[in-house]
Amino acid sequence: MKIKKYVARDFQSALQLAKQEMGPDAIILQTRQVKPRGFRGWFSPPQVEITVAVDDTLQVNTDKARQSTAKPVEPEGAAAKPAVMMTDPGAELGLMQEMQKMKAMMSDIQARMFEVDLLKGMAEPVRYFYEILLHNNVDKSIAQEIAASVEARLPESGDDRWARDVCLRTLQEYVQDISPIQLETGRQGHLVFVVGPTGVGKTTTIAKLAANMTFLENKRVALVTLDTYRISAAEQLRTFADIIGIPISVAFTPLDLQAALEEFKQHDIIFVDTAGRSPNNREHMAELHQFVELGHPDEIILVLSVTTDSKDLINVYRQFSIIPVNKVIFTKLDETYRYGQIINVLNEIKRPLAYFTTGQNVPDDIEVPDSLNIAAMLLRGDES
Ligand SMILES: Nc1nc2c(ncn2[C@@H]2O[C@H](COP(=O)(O)OP(=O)(O)O)[C@@H](O)[C@H]2O)c(=O)[nH]1
Ligand SMILES: [Mg+2]
Known part of the structure; x- marks a missing residue:
């Protein structure tokens, strides 16, 4: 089997090395970051390691795999001990697991072969x-x-x-679907709920938006927080509100929210910060739902961190979609250099993108994508 690893300072150099040695048909099986070994590694930047195969060897590989996976269903094997196979539930379970594994392996091989064909044609x-x-x-x-x-x-x-x-x-x-918050001139009380898991940057993002709208766009901004589970959370937003010089209200119940919205109805925009409890918590989602029903927000923005895996992000979206989420913000773009999550998630959820955030600095680290x-x-x- 012709599989080889190449290590270089960046992806492009590693790929170039591989193509030089393995030829243009080389296919990348895996990419990862590695640190040089030993003492020197402490001071060196991480390197990129790619594992490469050549497609015709993959073909050989598939044949081998086919032979070896064929074994468990060999007719001789089954004919030799039929009674044991059928009466022993343990053996039956084992056989089923074996078949499952085989199926998974075959579909994996099929996907690989498909990819190899596709790559050949490119x-x-x-x-x-x-x-x-x-x-x-x-x-x-x-x-x-x-x-x-x-x-x-x-x-x-x-x-x-x-x-x-x-x-x-x-x-x-x-x-292409990019849609930051846009305020209608002459209309007040634009209500924006900001939702999402704990620690993704909801409160910080609200502070950035509130500061920019106040100072750069000359808007009247007010804040409401529903994050009453942790004292520090409400305090965090209050501190931002004080620095910006805008009002804030803490709402413990839907009635509190109603009162706050009434109080702030002359403001151009009201941001509602929500508790970042786990979206798995049904009770919490039901409660959030109540606040949303009462508030009738103009927009509900889901905040997602690009440091999270795509599948987890899509799951988060599904869990939050019991409320009508209509935009997303991606945070922490400064913490990774791989941004595939953005396209994967948007392609799946089909919601517009409102903002990116790129660091902890309030109010600077936010941009319209x-x-x-x-x-x-x-x-x-x-x-x-
Ligand atoms: N690196 C980085 N950190 C961020 C960003 N946005 C927020 N944070 C940090 O993430 C942490 C959690 O933020 P917070 O706003 O409290 O999250 P919340 O629980 O969703 O309200 C804080 O330390 C923030 O400074 C960002 O764009 N980049
Ligand atoms: Mg918060």
Whole structure:
């Protein structure tokens, strides 16, 4: 089996090394960050290790796998001890587990073969960008869809720059729905609920938005917090409100919220900060639902951290979608360099993107996303 690992300072260099040695048909099986070994490793930046295979060896591999997985259902084996197989529940369970494993293995092999075929058909630059997308955590199915679409749009004589450009445009289409908060002139009491799991940055994000709207846009902003589970949480928002110089109200019950909304109805915008309890907590979700029913918010924004895995993020969205979430904010873009989660989640939940946050500084570290920028972030091949 021709599988080899390459280590280099960044993804592009590792890929180049691999392609030089293994040829253009080399396929990346795995990418990870590694530290150089030993004492020197303490002072060196992390490196990238890629595991590479050549497709014809994968074919051999599949044949081998087919032979070995065929064993448990060999007719001789079954015929030799039929009574044991059927009467011993342990053995039956074992056989079923074995079959399950086999099935999973076969579908894995099928997916690999499909990928190998797909890769073979791709123009070299398209394959290169496909690999970068995977490296950046873009789901395989989305990356394949994008690669196929780029392939179809690429002119015959297209060079690397053409391919990059077409790839950027194609990616851009996946992240086009961008919709920051927009206030209607002359209308007051625009109500925004900010929801999401604990620690993702809801309170900090509200502080950033409130400060910017107050100082840069000259809006009248008020805050309400429903986060009454921890004293420190309400205090955190109160401190921000005091610094900005805007009013804040703490609502323990839906009636408190009603009173606060009445009090702040002359303000241009009211942000409602919510408790970041686990979305698994049904009681908490039911309570949040009550506040939402009563408040009739103009927008409910779900805050998600890009440091979380895509599947977990989609799960969070599902759990929160008992209330009508209509936008998302991604936080902590400064804490990772792989942004595939953004496209994976948006492609699944089909909700517009409102903001990105890029650090802990209030009010600076927040921005309105730009689709071409996101596309470029997803095509970046190194960690710098
Ligand atoms: N690195 C980084 N940290 C952030 C960002 N946004 C918020 N944080 C930090 O994440 C932590 C939790 O934030 P907080 O607003 O209290 O989260 P909440 O529980 O959702 O309200 C705090 O230490 C924030 O400073 C961001 O964009 N980048
Ligand atoms: Mg909070």
